[in-house]
Amino acid sequence: MSDSNISAFPLHRRRKLVEGIARILESKNGEDANAFWRNTAKQILVQLSESGIAPRLAEQEVGTLLHAVLSDIATRSALTLA
Template identity: 55%
Template sequence: MGNAEVRAFPLHRQRKLVSGIARVLGSKQGEEATLFWRETAKSLLQRLIANGVQQAAAEDEVRALLHVVLSELETDAATARG
């Protein structure tokens, strides 16, 4: 057996996950939002690694998720402004 690389379905493409995180982050501000994101990111990172995803790839996944969540928050804010 050789070294196998585990590839998970990209977090940033999981619409329920993205919209759920965006919804919660949109309802929080400041330190409360920061704490929520840190805990969420830590949990997701640990889950990916436990499922066999390499550390660097898992970190990239969580980083990509954050960018998509922030983009969704910006879109939601622009839509709300009209």
């Protein structure tokens, strides 16, 4: 049996997901924010794995999602300061 070639709709393009995670992270500080992100990432990795997504691709998706979340936070912060 070979590795799966299944790919998911890119997580970083799911605006509600990105914005929802960003808003929660903005409301947390320090270890609370870290714990929230680790838990969220772990849950997403499990969901992707259960959907048949290869582990390396799932990890890449979660990493790209984190960048999108951080970008969303930075954009919103810049707009607030402007």
